[in-house]
Amino acid sequence: MSNNNEALAIKFRCPAELEGKIPPPVPASLGLPGWLKAMPTQAFNAMSNREEDTVKRCPPFVDAMTSGFLMPLVCDLKIENGEITWDNDLPSGGVLEFPRSPVGFHDESQVIGSPLFEQDRFLIKFVNLWTIEAPAGYSLFFTHPVNRFDLPFTTLTGMxxxxxxxxxxxxFPARWHDTNFSGTLPKGTPVAQCFPVKRENWVAQTAAMTPDETSRAQELSNRMAREPGLYRRQFRT
Structure with a gap:
């Protein structure tokens, strides 16, 4: 049985022919975008008339971006006038056949009746050439790379x-939302982020705060207003 200090493993495997030829999944902490690194930690807030922390110093914002693993784009994609092209020199499959195209498509009929539906517009599908094995009792939650609003597509969420x-x-199916995008989406661009989720049964319990809980909540609210960074220093794990 594992303890809190023992790392569990997500096993990513690729066909032997592709080892070293396709970018591997990486811990999300190693795939932070350049705009986050370049952001200032504080900026002037005209409403409060003082310097205040930006989201770069917001632990929940950053912790979500650095958790789990990022799944990479197999090769460069060139997008021009709504056309996607690529130059992919992957070897042919051996015993195990695998797709050589970095993208596929879903017909719009598969999302008819949903907000994703647009007449005569496909959903793209990013091809992933890594099989993924989680420890017993764990599922993987796949979603768009967290807070990556700069990407021209939005990956659908699934478990x-x-x-x-x-x-x-x-x-990984995705909706290409930036129809004006023109350029190259580089090899290794994160197309999905995955988080291990332990399968457990949960119920929701609701109740009014007791007087003691009310007092604690007010005290914590006051402390957070007085002491910037309190969550980061005292509550963040």
Whole structure:
């Protein structure tokens, strides 16, 4: 049985022919975007008339971006006038066949009736060539790379029981929302972020605060107003 200090492993495997030829998944902490690194930690707030912390110093914002693993784009994608092209020199499959195209498509009929539906507009599908195995009892929650509003697409969210399903591919459908985008999406661009989720049963309990809980909540609110960075110093794990 694991303890709190023992790291659990997510196992990513690729066909032997592709080892060293496709970018590997990386811990999200190693894939922070340049704009976050370049952001100032404080900026002038005209409403309060003082310097205040930016989201770069907001632990929940940054912790979400640095948790889990990022799944990479297989190769450069060139986008021009709504057309996607690529130059992918992957070798042919051996015993195991695998897709050589970095993207596929979903017909719009698959999302008819949903907010994703647009007439005569496909959803793209980022091809992933890594199988993914989670420890027993864990699923993987796949979603758009957190807070990456700069990317011209939005990856759809899904959950897969990767402790059971781990011998085949999981691809990532996405909506290309920036129809004016023109340029190259570089190899290695994160197309999805995955978080291990332990499968457990939960129930919601609601109640009015007791007098003691009310007092504690007010005291903490007052402290947070007086002491910037309190959460980061005292509550962040």
């Amino acid at each position: 897969v029981d990767c402790d059971q399903f781990h011998d085949s591919w999981i691809h």
